[in-house]
Amino acid sequence: MPPAPNGRAAARRRRARSIGGTVLSLVLTLLGLLLVTFIIGRVMPIDPVLKVVGDRATQAQYDAAYQAMGLDQPLYIQFARYLGDVVTGDFGRSISTGQLVVDDIKRVFPATVELATLGTLIGVLIGVPLGVIAAARRGGVVDQVARVVALVGYSMPIFWLGLMGLLVFYGILGWVGGPGRQGIIYDGMIPTVTGLILVDSLIAGDWGAFKDAFSHIILPASLLGYFSLAYISRMTRSFMLEQLSAEYITTARVKGLSERAVIWRHAFRNIRIPLITVIALSFGSLLEGSVLTEIIFSWPGLGQYITKSLLAGDMNAVLGGTVVVGTCFVALNLLSDILYRVLDPRSK
Amino acid sequence: MTLLSVRNLRVSFPTRQGTFEAVRGISFDLGRERLGVVGESGSGKSMTGRAILGLVRPPGIVTADRMELEGQPILNLPEGRMRRIRGRRISMVMQDPKFSLNPVMTIGDQIVEAYRLHAGGAKPAARQKALEMLRAVQIRDPERVMGAYPHEVSGGMGQRIMIAMMLAPDPEILIADEPTSALDVSVRTEVLNIMDRLVRDRGMGLIFISHDLNLVAQFCDRVLIMYAGRIVETLAAKDLHQARHPYTQGLLNSLPRLDAPVDRLPVLQRQDSWREGDTITQSLETEFPGGL
Ligand SMILES: Nc1ncnc2c1ncn2[C@@H]1O[C@H](COP(=O)(O)OP(=O)(O)OP(=O)(O)O)[C@@H](O)[C@H]1O
Ligand SMILES: [Mg+2]
Numbered sequence: 257m258p259p260a261p262n263g264r265a266a267a268r269r270r271r272a273r274s275i276g277g278t279v280l281s282l283v284l285t286l287l288g289l290l291l292v293t294f295i296i297g298r299v300m301p302i303d304p305v306l307k308v309v310g311d312r313a314t315q316a317q318y319d320a321a322y323q324a325m326g327l328d329q330p331l332y333i334q335f336a337r338y339l340g341d342v343v344t345g346d347f348g349r350s351i352s353t354g355q356l357v358v359d360d361i362k363r364v365f366p367a368t369v370e371l372a373t374l375g376t377l378i379g380v381l382i383g384v385p386l387g388v389i390a391a392a393r394r395g396g397v398v399d400q401v402a403r404v405v406a407l408v409g410y411s412m413p414i415f416w417l418g419l420m421g422l423l424v425f426y427g428i429l430g431w432v433g434g435p436g437r438q439g440i441i442y443d444g445m446i447p448t449v450t451g452l453i454l455v456d457s458l459i460a461g462d463w464g465a466f467k468d469a470f471s472h473i474i475l476p477a478s479l480l481g482y483f484s485l486a487y488i489s490r491m492t493r494s495f496m497l498e499q500l501s502a503e504y505i506t507t508a509r510v511k512g513l514s515e516r517a518v519i520w521r522h523a524f525r526n527i528r529i530p531l532i533t534v535i536a537l538s539f540g541s542l543l544e545g546s547v548l549t550e551i552i553f554s555w556p557g558l559g560q561y562i563t564k565s566l567l568a569g570d571m572n573a574v575l576g577g578t579v580v581v582g583t584c585f586v587a588l589n590l591l592s593d594i595l596y597r598v599l600d601p602r603s604k
Numbered sequence: 605m606t607l608l609s610v611r612n613l614r615v616s617f618p619t620r621q622g623t624f625e626a627v628r629g630i631s632f633d634l635g636r637e638r639l640g641v642v643g644e645s646g647s648g649k650s651m652t653g654r655a656i657l658g659l660v661r662p663p664g665i666v667t668a669d670r671m672e673l674e675g676q677p678i679l680n681l682p683e684g685r686m687r688r689i690r691g692r693r694i695s696m697v698m699q700d701p702k703f704s705l706n707p708v709m710t711i712g713d714q715i716v717e718a719y720r721l722h723a724g725g726a727k728p729a730a731r732q733k734a735l736e737m738l739r740a741v742q743i744r745d746p747e748r749v750m751g752a753y754p755h756e757v758s759g760g761m762g763q764r765i766m767i768a769m770m771l772a773p774d775p776e777i778l779i780a781d782e783p784t785s786a787l788d789v790s791v792r793t794e795v796l797n798i799m800d801r802l803v804r805d806r807g808m809g810l811i812f813i814s815h816d817l818n819l820v821a822q823f824c825d826r827v828l829i830m831y832a833g834r835i836v837e838t839l840a841a842k843d844l845h846q847a848r849h850p851y852t853q854g855l856l857n858s859l860p861r862l863d864a865p866v867d868r869l870p871v872l873q874r875q876d877s878w879r880e881g882d883t884i885t886q887s888l889e890t891e892f893p894g895g896l
Pocket of ligand 1: 619644645646647648649651664815
């Protein structure tokens, strides 16, 4: 029995409106982000004109550059111009590298994405089962171990763990590659397609390069994965505990289902949806928060790029990088929102 | 014939203030009949049902002198063996369909799961069986309901779906824990009639838990009255108005009656002596129909 056609149309309208609302809030968030980066760019005690003309320029040269950069215009016009630039992908030129900021970001961002992706993968593949088992055997051995693992993950300084990891696994045992993304012999040998070296080396069919890249990424990725695991396993555990006390779980047990089916088929199915948000947020925080890891492992990623630029007073690069990270965060939120709608039957 | 035989069943929970006994030594037999269990909130009705199914979670402790299903002891069986009894031989319908069905699984999948777990067989056959069960509980468009999610059906439908699901593997005993308390009166009668017919057709034993004495009197053959974890009285439903225990009388008097209207209903005055003392039995014949 198909529902009345006008009922279906109404449902479609409702859904369109709710998606419209999401997009609108997305645009507003991005606008807010750009406003903040714009203001930071103006209030920083760094004279952008001086950075361009150098400190030996004459007053006339200085004034000319000042006007050319539009700094004599009212602020709202400057902001409108800034918006226009950003939308067309123009973040200006980096003073320290002399390249367009966009090109710099295209080069460094894939390194960060590769690291964060592998880190999140480790966090999910270990953290989710760990959280589920900890909740299912509450107070048991696994629960206690998971608690300690998460506590250590929360409280250890990452630079210390990173240095120790390098010392032990690279310095003493020699199991992994050292700092950087690649060994010297493979540097620049793999044609860039995606910018993710693991993927590109597979595309090129170069097994040796893949193994080399893997041996370099595995230690920093495990480190990030550990932090992501600490967070994801705790959240999974508390989501699971909430579901396991629900009435429908008793129903499943009354049916005579095995404990495994009760946990995975019934309870876990109900936490997939909030878990997606947690994983997306964790991934987002690895994208922006792996600065220390990138520095310790000389990882040529966005975190390192932004930090170096900041220290050099290179505001175009800093703001460009910030906009990219912020946009990623917003996009991840949107993605988890969409998946939520697709997976939760109650949202249809 | 006795399906289920329970002697001196106790359920206790260790708490900070010492051990709390939710069920304090109850005994009864269940044949192919409808047995009502009535008592106020917290009197241990649900715990009794859960104890029979082996679903009292730790730290709860269940003990009994005897708990037998058709002569087979079922107390503290290993999980694996208990699982083959749950659903297949003893099943339970729970109070609130809103919370008792998995919100992210289709109704069809949930019924099919219950059926296939015990009957096995291919999916299409199980689907046919599920459709048949939905028709048996008078769901009008079973095809649509099979694909629906629990939030898409009404409370009355949800309760009938729950009954269909729990009866699909054809258990010998059904425990219905306040199966209609979330429903309004007109739907309640309908659901009860459906359950009554199915239980009778299949010759099942029914344990009907409720706090509604009137309902139980209409619907059941025999009634156990529980108070503070004990059975204080057991009698045939038709003899309810000759109840002798003051608690039962109190419950009866605090119900409005059309044939004897009063301005103000009396409030039940509980007495400590009810917590202890013997079970009042109308006759041994009604308490243990199979004989002792
Ligand atoms: N995990 C537990 N720990 C301690 N006491 C418990 C626990 N679970 C239940 N109880 C107690 O057991 C007693 C009996 O509970 P039960 O659920 O059987 O009551 P009931 O007769 O079904 O009441 P209702 O009509 O409200 O459903 C209650 O007093 C309750 O507080
Ligand atoms: Mg109850």
